[in-house]
Amino acid sequence: MARTHQTEAPPREQWTGQIGFIISAIGSAVGLGNIWRFPGVAYENGGGAFLIPYLVALVTAGIPILFLDYAIGHRFRGAAPTALRRLGAPRARWLESLGWFQVAIAFVIGLYYTAVIAWALSYFVFSFDLRWGDDPGGFLQDEYLQRGDPGLSLQFVPGVLIPLAAVWIATIVVLAAGVAKGVQRANLIALPVLFVAFLVLVVRALFLDGAAEGLNALFTPDWAALANPNVWIAAYSQIFFSLSIAFGIMITYASYRRRRSNLTTPGLVVAFANSSFELLAGIGVFATLGFFAFQQGVAVAELEGLTGVGLSFVTFPAIVSQMPGGAIFGCLFFGSLTLAGFTSLISLLQVVSAAVQEKFGLSRPGAALWVGIVSAALSVLFFSTTTGLLALDVVDQWANNIGIVASAVLMCVLIIWVLRRGPELRAHLNAVSTFAVGRIWILLVGLVAPVVLGYMLVSRIVTLIVDGYEDLPGWYLAVFGWGTIVFIVLAAIVVTTLRWSRSPDDFAPWPPLERDTRASEKGASS
Template structure:
């Protein structure tokens, strides 16, 4: 007899888990700098349009389809046609690959948590010069193939802890693991980020920073690249198209309010984007005003979290203990954001595997965690963290996710039937979606995602052409660790597709 499928025990538990899955470390720096370089306040108009026309309809689609088929990505594509099952496997390969390097970034936040405690108790003093600690942790390498440069013992140790945390939580299942942890993690994350935002607003120079973020440059509003960037930000930050939300939707109760839950999930993620933007640029405004640095002095990535914020924290108070404890809370916040996303990634693959193979949750989660940890070791090397991570991230994010999102939308809309999705979504929802829902998903979303995929490929060809003549090592790194990883994902997907169910 088929085992009864586990369900979320409450709507709030499901929403907290979904928000936790959508909100991650990337929100803290990706959104603020996407807005900053794409017209400031002018970016918010296409961003909001993207939320309404793409994110909410796609979230409704994935929740509804997941609940209807009671399965993850594998079952989602197999339901359309058995020959498309391999696409489902390709979809859930994305979170596994992303987890491998994502967990190394989470481990950096854990390292900074520990060092913050050390700072509070006078054991170490790093708040004023966090770049020194970052350099010690991540080291340096001459290129993506420079494995002789060594491995970071700090990353290696803490990435073990991160994977053990993932293993313990996801092994316990939906109601006893992910839901229980998310009900604690997500509200704590929201409260802590609100506290840091409020504190950042009182810093001298905060208004100068916010002016850089929110002042609209309407000359850029007609630039199609801004619209592509806005849709890309919304699409990737909501964790759509990689099997996570289909898997989460498959555990919904039959009478769940899908439309309302979708709106809440997307709105919460967008709110976190705004909170992160205000916090980052208020802090940068302070640093620019008081230290004479430029807005891009700390880069547009992890440098913001791991270098700019400790410096800002050190200037909030001269009390060393308080500096350390504020730093601890901030990096705890990053750790929670990262872990809540990583457990959702692990669950996406787990759900898909359990749908096809007769294997216990405990066993498959353990196997995936071991494989994922071995992958994380690669990114814990100095070459891995400084070069390979960016290459894999850009290729999976720019080409695989957007393409899979496009394929998923077209197949569900045109083969399964978007009207069936709309009827199912409306059945128990307080807010009903009309025929415009069909139009957005049949025409608008595929058009935007198609443009995104094509524009990304054109940019990649231009970049490869330039690298071939200027830096052959990076060129080969792009081929091996970028397109090579995509090829491995494809081969693994075909292998699992061809493997007979037990």
Template sequence: MKDRDQWNSKVGFLLAAIGSAVGLGNIWRFPYVAATNGGGAFLLPYFFAIITAGIPILILEYTMGKTFRGGAPVTWARMNRRFEWLGWFQVMIAFIIAVYYFAIVVWVVSYIGFSFTQAWGADPSSFFVEYLGLTDSALNLGGIQTSLIIPFVIIWAIAAFIMYKGVSKGIEKACKICLPILFVLMLVLVIRGVTLPGAVDGLEYMFKPDWNALKDPSVWVAAYGQIFFSLSIAFAIMLAYSSYLPKKTDVVNSAFITATANHGFELFAGIGVFSIMGYMAMMQGVPVSEVAGAGIGLAFMTFPTAISALPALNALFGICFFGALFTAGITSLISILQAVVSGFHDKFEMSHKKAVTVVMVPAFLLSFLFITGAGMNILDIVDAFINNIGIASAGVIEVILVTRFFNPEKLRQEANEFSNFSIGRWWVFSLRIVTTVVLGIMLFLNTKDYLYNGYGEYASADVNVFGWGTILFVIVIADALTTMKGKDGYRDLDKIAYKEVN
């Protein structure tokens, strides 16, 4: 096989890994999850989940990628030929996420422009619905929305430019530019937020502990779900990124740095978001709980209302907020795409540019679904199923295969070989027992809920086509790619040539 690209430095890898982990969910998902699952008390199961699942799986995936020198399918195949299917399952999950992630970044770009004049007016919710041309059903496409075409092309052009440049010259450089910008923009938001009247009420809503919540198993499940959602684990990204590491990289330290930076950013973003929610609640004379929201509603409906209500510098604040979403979205998007690209590059020995083309063309075509009038409905359903069923399944299978059908002690020794501090047998215990049990429970509860109750208020046809249909699509394509013949030796590490960087 041709020499694989590598990161120019450990710092470059860490910035890329942090850029992947620090995505849109850090800004709009974590604060709400914490606030509605015990507030300050939620931090206890949250940090427990980091120690028992987040960091152990990061160490696992960093070690696997660095040791077996391939994207997810090839890494799993080199561990055991029968494991290759899981790699393609994870890659296809990443592919689906990349397709709809484009749409969100497209909306963000538009809202950067809208921020200059607060074009959303007095009713941001209605404006957002009209802007998307939102239909009443995921199956009622309503045609492509022409207002979305220009930002759609812009985002595709940016993503393609970065991806064709490769790992070191494209992704690494992009993250070195975007991460500092993201931090500065978020710093502006936090400083402005905590200086607003009513900010204390918002922070109290987020951090006031409700210790009784810890008795609820769903709170603990939510903590583990947030960790998987946030750290980009179990769906091929970190396996791919770590496969470009030099042999002597300290993966244990790298995992702790990545997790600490990511979760520190989540808490930091939460302070900014809920400070502003507190101000907004005070202005409207209602409790914070009535204005607080999560996900798309927070970003495109609630926050524009808050921006318009600010006493000064509204445009600047809007540009900072949506600029932060844009930079976080881009670094996550390119990481998701690279997870897919590496799978094709490594198994079929394609050139990097050919692999990018093989991935980007079908992704481009499928992403048109998300700029139709049904785009947000489709996105909502697909996102719920791919995260709560797809990633949870991949995580459960991953830890079971490693701890039950492979010798995890070998991986522990490999992780410790070049690390400044060693991981003990607690690492294997966490993966084999704690992570397996909690993820198994989470997967069971999610699957049971969707089977019995459907999802949201969507019709069963919508859920069957775009929810269960997406899971079926991922499984079928993963199986087809597994059975395809790869280049000779792609499973054999000894036959792989790669550049050694000291």
């Protein structure tokens, strides 16, 4: 008897169980943005009042799109290009290109995300002797990053290059080890250490002089801010970027789950764990900023550098230099930043590695090695030189605010309205999960999310075209900003046209499942 494609295909990797999947998904969601973005965004958009649009955004967009990713990955059993091609078959196999669009986004983000982790790793070492001295801003720009003018420099910075290489080696090793022995094991080690270290940091921050003033600055509600549409857009933006949704990560992760695996309940756990960590980060960051303001004799509102690179690598080192036991505090902060970044990084690169492995028929170690070497080379070329900081900032703006948002809008519209697969995906979620989703889920994914995210996308494009970005030259934004989007689109088109080494119908989708409460409960414990 002739063997079918499915019997010829090697068995698909799987998580060892539900706990391993949940921990790994939380590790992906909890990243740099939780620590250095959420506190500042909340403070600038209504303080305590911001929690209302934040929770609304979580319920109406974050969790529904997370469920959509889970349903696609689990139902069609593949990385983003494979799963989306199968979803569109037989008449819309072109949907594979959207999957490669998502893979290209993850690839680009991984290039510069690694650089930030390398900075955090360096500053972990610098914390032992407070090497940044009395001028953390000057140390970062002039001595550590050796910042140059906009352009593409080939002058490499050894202080960045060495830790960057170390991060890439660790990433390749984890990916080559596989889903269970590599990605899951790394998260099972790193995530508990991250939470313990960060909790110790927060508790210590709460006992600093001025901590109460910092918390008051963060949580005092400005109810008038709720009438500002930009505050609501900021809430949707924060939820959207922090959950690792709509660019292939959760599709890929869900594809490694067993057939009868609870999807929606773990999704709720992941979503609320991510938001809880953001709230914890807000408490720790603003308690520390309150201390800094107290030391300076100013109000928290007068401080600068409350988000992003400025917060992490300028403001926090300045705080560490002034506080009792600052070296230990610095080690905890930058160690937490490194671990949070690394668990997110391996999820980004797993998206790329899995897609390449399935398309070109490579072994798992072979795909990890190829993806790792190419990514590391480009990462070193663009982000370990004297112009690395500028390139990183611009590429990040375009990849996140245009690339990811466009991916989400396209996925929601195409799947719900063009292909009309919403009922099938909802049925799959309900067949395997203990927490059933109603028809409102289709409405949220098909209408609310694309309308809000579409507005975000259009307004951001208009702003970048009209106002530019950070007073940088137009040619620079064209090359590193819009050029990033052009690269992502072209990469998606080109790779889609390449021939599959093996039929993408291998690892065929699970057949439709009927609602089975007992099986669902069994899946909840698997």
